Amino acid sequence: MKKYNLKIIGCLVVVLGLISVSFAADSQVLTPKAVIPPASALSVKVSKISGDTWTSATSIDFSTLVFNAKYGIFTSICYYAVDVEIKSNAADWQVKHETTAIANGSATLDENINVTFMKQIDAWRAVKLLKVNFAESNGRVFSKNTLSGGQLRIYYGLATGEKSNDAPNAKPVDASKNFGNYKGTVKITLTEN
Amino acid sequence: MKKSFIIMFILMGLCLFVSSEVFAVDLPASAIVPGPSAIDPSVLSVIPNASNPKLWESYTDVTRTGKLEFTTSLPGEVLRLKTFIDDTDPDNIKTYNIFLPDNYFSIDVGYVWAGAPYVAKITVEFLLPTDGSPSLGDRATATFMGKSRKADGSEKEEEKGDAIGDGKYLLTSLNEQVDLTDDLDGKWLRLYVGIVAMDPDADFLDEDVSGAVPFVPGDAPGTYTGTLTITAGY
Numbered sequence: 001m002k003k004y005n006l007k008i009i010g011c012l013v014v015v016l017g018l019i020s021v022s023f024a025a026d027s028q029v030l031t032p033k034a035v036i037p038p039a040s041a042l043s044v045k046v047s048k049i050s051g052d053t054w055t056s057a058t059s060i061d062f063s064t065l066v067f068n069a070k071y072g073i074f075t076s077i078c079y080y081a082v083d084v085e086i087k088s089n090a091a092d093w094q095v096k097h098e099t100t101a102i103a104n105g106s107a108t109l110d111e112n113i114n115v116t117f118m119k120q121i122d123a124w125r126a127v128k129l130l131k132v133n134f135a136e137s138n139g140r141v142f143s144k145n146t147l148s149g150g151q152l153r154i155y156y157g158l159a160t161g162e163k164s165n166d167a168p169n170a171k172p173v174d175a176s177k178n179f180g181n182y183k184g185t186v187k188i189t190l191t192e193n
Numbered sequence: 194m195k196k197s198f199i200i201m202f203i204l205m206g207l208c209l210f211v212s213s214e215v216f217a218v219d220l221p222a223s224a225i226v227p228g229p230s231a232i233d234p235s236v237l238s239v240i241p242n243a244s245n246p247k248l249w250e251s252y253t254d255v256t257r258t259g260k261l262e263f264t265t266s267l268p269g270e271v272l273r274l275k276t277f278i279d280d281t282d283p284d285n286i287k288t289y290n291i292f293l294p295d296n297y298f299s300i301d302v303g304y305v306w307a308g309a310p311y312v313a314k315i316t317v318e319f320l321l322p323t324d325g326s327p328s329l330g331d332r333a334t335a336t337f338m339g340k341s342r343k344a345d346g347s348e349k350e351e352e353k354g355d356a357i358g359d360g361k362y363l364l365t366s367l368n369e370q371v372d373l374t375d376d377l378d379g380k381w382l383r384l385y386v387g388i389v390a391m392d393p394d395a396d397f398l399d400e401d402v403s404g405a406v407p408f409v410p411g412d413a414p415g416t417y418t419g420t421l422t423i424t425a426g427y
Contacts, residue, residue, distance in 0.1 A: 042216035062224035067306035074226060082220065093215075102222050107379055109224055134222075156222070175304060176341060178379045179228035179311060189217040 040088040042095070042190040050078045060156050060186060065173060071161060073172040079157030082186075083120070086151065090192035092144050095152060099138040102184030109182050110135035112173045114157050114166055117142065119150035126153065133159070133170040134184075156186075228311025228373070229304030232425045236261065237299045252299070261421065263294035263333075263388050272408055277392060289391060292408035297387035301340070302423060304381075314426040315371045315382060319364040322418040329417040330365025331406045333388050337362070337371065339380035357382070361402050364419060370426070386421065 048057040057080065065074035084095060097117070102109040115137035117129040127150070130140065134156075142152055159170040166172075236256045242248035255261070264270040272292035279287040302315055317335065321328050337357040341349045353360075357376050358369060364386075371382055389405040401407075 040215045042218060044218045044220070046220065058220075060220055060222040064225040064227050067227070069306070076224070088215070099222075102224065104226070105374075109226075158224075173226060174342070175229075176379050176381055177226050178374060179226045180374070181223065181225050183221070183223045186220040186222050187217060188220070190215045192213055192215050 043085045045083040047081045076158045082154045084152040092193040096189045097140045098187040100185045102182045104180040104182040107178040116155040118153045120153040121150040131167045230307040231305040233303040235301045238296045265295045300384040302382040310427045312425045316424045319367040320420040327417045329419045333364045336385040338383045340383045341380045
C-alpha cells in the first residue's frame with residue numbers, strides 16, 4: 001500500500017511538472033502605453049522687402065509715403081511678407097487673418113493696400129490663394145487641407161494703380177488722401193478642431 | 194446638483210474639443226501719408242454751356258498770367274448786357290438789366306510734396322486795388338468747394354454739402370481760412386470766382402450773397418480790379 005501511494009505521488013509530481021512546463025511556454029500579454037499630448041505652435045516671421053533686399057521686421061510699417069508727381073499718387077519704398085509657420089498635431093486646424101482699419105480719424109488706407117495670400121511650397125515655388133484689398137482680407141480663413149504641402153505667406157503692399165499688380169478693389173493713395181499717421185493691426189489666429 | 198455639474202463639465206469639454214483658439218499673433222500696421230509742402234493753384238477761365246451753365250463749353254488755362262479777366266467776345270471785351278425776368282411772383286414781375294461776362298474762373302488749389310513742414314491751412318483773401326481804380330469787391334464772389342473723385346477717377350458731381358463754410362463769399366469781405374484736415378477732409382479746394390449775376394433761376398452755386406451788387410447800366414464805366422491772394426499756412 002505504501003508503495004502504491006508513492007507511485008501516485010510520483011505521478012502527481014510528473015503531472016504537476018508537465019503543467020509547470022506548460023505554463024512556462026505560454027505568452028504574457030503586456031500593454032504598452034504612451035500619451036502624445038496636443039502640440040501646437042504658431043509663429044510669424046515678418047520681412048521688409050525693399051527692392052531685392054529682405055530684412056527682418058516686427059511690424060508692417062510703410063513709413064512715410066513718397067508722392068509720385070507724374071501719376072499723382074503716393075507710393076512706398078517697401079512691401080512686407082509675413083511667413084506663418086504652424087506646428088500642430090491636431091486632426092484639423094484653421095488659420096484666420098483679421099484686420100482692424102489702418103485709420104487716421106475717419107480716413108483709412110484699407111482700400112489702398114494689396115494683401116496676397118500664398119501657399120509657399122519652398123523658397124522658390126508658391127501658389128497664389130487670394131489677392132484682395134486690406135479691408136477684404138479681414139476674416140479670411142485657410143484650412144490645414146488648403147495649406148497642405150506648404151505654409152502660408154502673406155504679402156502686404158501699397159496699391160500702385162496698375163491693374164496687373166493690384167487686387168480688383170484696391171486703388172492707390174491719391175493726392176486727396178488726408179495726411180497724417182495711419183495705424184491699424186493684423187491678427188493671425190490658429191484654431192484647432 | 195452633482196449631476197448637473199457633471200453634465201456642464203462634459204459640455205465644456207466638448208466645446209473645447211470642437212474648436213479651440215490656440216495661438217494668436219498681433220502685428221501693428223502703419224503708414225504715414227505726408228502733407229503737402231506748398232500749394233500750386235491752377236486757374237482756368239471757363240466758358241459755360243449756354244443751355245446748361247454747369248457744363249463747361251470750353252476753358253483756357255490762365256495760371257501763368259495770374260490774371261482773372263472777366264471778358265466777352267464783344268469789341269473791347271466789355272461786359273455783355275443781359276436781361277433777366279423774375280416772374281416767380283406773377284403779381285410782381287421784375288426785369289433786370291445786368292452786365293455780365295461770358296466767363297468765370299475755376300481755381301483748383303493743388304499741392305506740391307517736398308517734405309516737412311506741411312501745409313495745414315489755406316487762406317484766401319481779397320485786397321482792394323491800390324491804384325485808385327474802383328473795386329471789384331462787391332461785384333464778384335468766390336465759392337469754396339471741397340472736390341473729390343469717384344472710384345473711377347472722374348470728378349464727383351458737386352452737392353450743396355461739398356460747400357466749405359458759407360460756400361459763397363463776396364470778394365470785398367473775403368478773408369477765409371480753409372483747414373486741410375477739418376474742412377477738406379481728403380478733398381481738394383476749388384474756388385469759383387464769378388461776377389454777381391442775381392439770376393433768379395440760379396442754383397446753389399449761383400445764389401448771390403447779401404450785399405452783392407451787379408453791374409448795371411447806371412454804373413460808372415471803367416476797369417474794376419482787386420487782388421485775390423491764396424496763401425499756404427503751416
